[in-house]
Amino acid sequence: DAGVTQSPTHLIKTRGQQVTLRCSPISGHKSVSWYQQVLGQGPQFIFQYYEKEERGRGNFPDRFSARQFPNYSSELNVNALLLGDSALYLCASSLLGSATEAFFGQGTRLTVV
Amino acid sequence: ELKVEQNPLFLSMQEGKNYTIYCNYSTTSDRLYWYRQDPGKSLESLFVLLSNGAVKQEGRLMASLDTKARLSTLHITAAVHDLSATYFCAVDASSGGGADGLTFGKGTHLIIQP
Numbered sequence: 001d002a003g004v005t006q007s008p009t010h011l012i013k014t015r016g017q018q019v020t021l022r023c024s025p026i027s028g029h030k031s032v033s034w035y036q037q038v039l040g041q042g043p044q045f046i047f048q049y050y051e052k053e054e055r056g057r058g059n060f061p062d063r064f065s066a067r068q069f070p071n072y073s074s075e076l077n078v079n080a081l082l083l084g085d086s087a088l089y090l091c092a093s094s095l096l097g098s099a100t101e102a103f104f105g106q107g108t109r110l111t112v113v
Numbered sequence: 114e115l116k117v118e119q120n121p122l123f124l125s126m127q128e129g130k131n132y133t134i135y136c137n138y139s140t141t142s143d144r145l146y147w148y149r150q151d152p153g154k155s156l157e158s159l160f161v162l163l164s165n166g167a168v169k170q171e172g173r174l175m176a177s178l179d180t181k182a183r184l185s186t187l188h189i190t191a192a193v194h195d196l197s198a199t200y201f202c203a204v205d206a207s208s209g210g211g212a213d214g215l216t217f218g219k220g221t222h223l224i225i226q227p
Contacts, residue, residue: 045214
């Protein structure tokens with residue numbers, strides 16, 4: 001059984017550019033959440049989507065946006081990249097969203113230079 | 114705002130010893146998770162604790178939850194080198210159909226030395 005898959009695994013971007021990260025959840029899971037993990041810290045919640053609708057949003061600026069597709073895969077977009085956006089971006093898949101166990105992908109390491 | 118505090122943040126211990134990691138949180142919740150993260154890797158789910166008094170064990174690790182005290186513990190018995198990693202607790206305090214995601218502690222960086 002395939003787990004949560006994310007692409008790309010590594011990415012280097014320049015300040016001011018835009019980036020799109022992709023996530024495919026575990027088969028049968030309808031919810032995808034995105035987290036940002038800065039080096040040495042715990043992950044921070046960015047978005048949760050369930051059945052293609054945004055169900056929750058963390059304390060991140062409007063430069064961050066996301067969407068979920070009919071096949072439950074998801075994209076995270078970040079515009080006008082800042083050096084501080086450099087982090088590991090983790091996607092988590094769960095059956096129903098809140099109150100169900102979240103399984104994490106391997107992450108996308110974003111470096112902004 | 115939900116706050117999750119872990120202690121200690123750094124722990125160096127010898128193989129064969131026992132130790133406990135503590136996770137305190139600031140708001141009512143009965144959904145707490147423990148994850149393990151190896152350097153440069155993603156998060157591996159260890160335990161799901163969904164009720165007061167829940168206790169789960171896997172190998173040398175045991176986790177418990179006291180929702181009244183807003184406290185969870187992760188106990189390591191007879192530590193072995195392979196348990197060296199960073200351990201995170203995370204709390205889900207979502208309610209009313211909304212989704213607040215998981216709020217993580219800062220993590221406990223555990224090094225087990227021979």
